[in-house]
Amino acid sequence: MPRIISKSDCVGCANCERVCIVGCITEDKDKKRRINESACVDCGACQLACPRKCISQNNLTKKMILFHKNRTIKSFV
Incomplete structure (x- = not known):
């Protein structure tokens, strides 16, 4: 998902x-x-370069990462 x-x-x-x-x-x-x-490959370079910090992952990407992290944590517990 793009930034x-x-x-x-x-x-x-x-x-x-x-x-x-x-x-x-x-x-x-x-x-x-x-x-x-x-065209965005979601590398994150733009987000790191922004002095105003106005570039972020879109909400769907954030939800997918949180789901993945929670799922991974549960599988190791």
Whole structure:
């Protein structure tokens, strides 16, 4: 699942766009960035590069990770 950018927090610095390994981050008309979800490989480089911390995993990805962690913990207990 791709990352998402909080448009209200993005200042348009383009750090995320520069570090994207697949080039899926582009500039919108308002100078803020957007992620092409079909091209994103979810590497996380953009999230680490963002000085405003406005890039995150989408909610579905977070739920899947939590489910996986809980399932793994239960299987070892």
